[in-house]
Amino acid sequence: MARNKIALIGAGQIGGTLAHLIGLKQLGDVVLFDVMEGVPQGKALDIAESSPVNDFDARFTGTNSYDAIEGADVCIVTAGVPRKPGMSRDDLLNTNYKIMSDVVGKVVKYSPDCILIVVSNPLYAMAQAAYKLSGFPRERVIGMAGVLDSARFRAFIADELKVSVENVTAFVLGGHGDTMVPLSRYSTVAGIPITELIAPDRLAQLVQRTRDGGAEIVKYLKTGSAYYAPSSAATEMAEAILKDKKKILPCAAYLEGEYGIKGLYVGVPCKLGEKGIEQIIQIKLTAEEQAALNKSADAVKELCGVIGV
Numbered sequence: 001m002a003r004n005k006i007a008l009i010g011a012g013q014i015g016g017t018l019a020h021l022i023g024l025k026q027l028g029d030v031v032l033f034d035v036m037e038g039v040p041q042g043k044a045l046d047i048a049e050s051s052p053v054n055d056f057d058a059r060f061t062g063t064n065s066y067d068a069i070e071g072a073d074v075c076i077v078t079a080g081v082p083r084k085p086g087m088s089r090d091d092l093l094n095t096n097y098k099i100m101s102d103v104v105g106k107v108v109k110y111s112p113d114c115i116l117i118v119v120s121n122p123l124y125a126m127a128q129a130a131y132k133l134s135g136f137p138r139e140r141v142i143g144m145a146g147v148l149d150s151a152r153f154r155a156f157i158a159d160e161l162k163v164s165v166e167n168v169t170a171f172v173l174g175g176h177g178d179t180m181v182p183l184s185r186y187s188t189v190a191g192i193p194i195t196e197l198i199a200p201d202r203l204a205q206l207v208q209r210t211r212d213g214g215a216e217i218v219k220y221l222k223t224g225s226a227y228y229a230p231s232s233a234a235t236e237m238a239e240a241i242l243k244d245k246k247k248i249l250p251c252a253a254y255l256e257g258e259y260g261i262k263g264l265y266v267g268v269p270c271k272l273g274e275k276g277i278e279q280i281i282q283i284k285l286t287a288e289e290q291a292a293l294n295k296s297a298d299a300v301k302e303l304c305g306v307i308g309v
């Protein structure tokens, strides 16, 4: 039986880390594509040389030629420019839209049956662009943001309560950034709602830190944005799909009336399996949460309007 094939479009910080994680988890063979000559080849070789030490069997190919991605099961797009200090994700819009247009055309040509995971920012507008440009059904174009934002929230909660991260589940809906909607009442520690364990004022601070999580790291790094946690998040999504786990994860999905929103990518809980998004889970929101989600959708709509998708 052939191994799964995973194509990574963009072999920068996230692309390279993704390749390594996918190898460590033995999810399949990896093709790393980038327009920069030598970078995908060097990273692919370096990771392949780590495989005997870490005991994983997978083929790693670095390439500047799209034909190598032919027949991929999952394509993860990280191509684009990351932000620098002082920039918002939205500042990347026009540059990354041009890159996305080029990338999606090639993905459709060489891997027409793949499931596309979009990581490039601004995430929701890029996911919407990929969906519109690809002509794929909505279940095969998924944006990565919610798993990352939830992971950040979980890390902060675990640190606050000095408990294992494994005890903490958290749900973050909506956009990536200011319009994120962390659902505190659905976030638990060993099954106990965090609202019973953390005082409201302190919880509000953790929520704000989650919203600013990406910017906090950009400020430290100065020359780029976060890549370890984003790579882990995209790997979890790819694993759920490739292993047909039917795992419920917060993802950017194209809504067609769910949560009262139509025709836009918004962060909602999705069941991921071999077909991609197999179900959008609808949970009851309070009026306040629904208003926050609508605000996220409005922000996505505005950005999509600028690039006409």
Ligand code: APR
Pocket: 009, 010, 011, 012, 013, 014, 015, 033, 034, 035, 036, 039, 078, 079, 080, 081, 082, 083, 092, 096, 099, 102, 103, 119, 120, 121, 122, 224, 225, 226, 227, 230
């Ligand atoms: N086709 C393929 N790759 C491209 C293209 C293109 N048209 N244009 C740029 N790239 C590549 C760059 O050469 C670079 O190697 O995309 C890679 C991006 O890598 P980094 O600059 O290291 O950025 P990274 O930190 O990986 O983030 C990638 O994900 O989280 C988002 O905001 C982030 O949009 C950014 C993206």
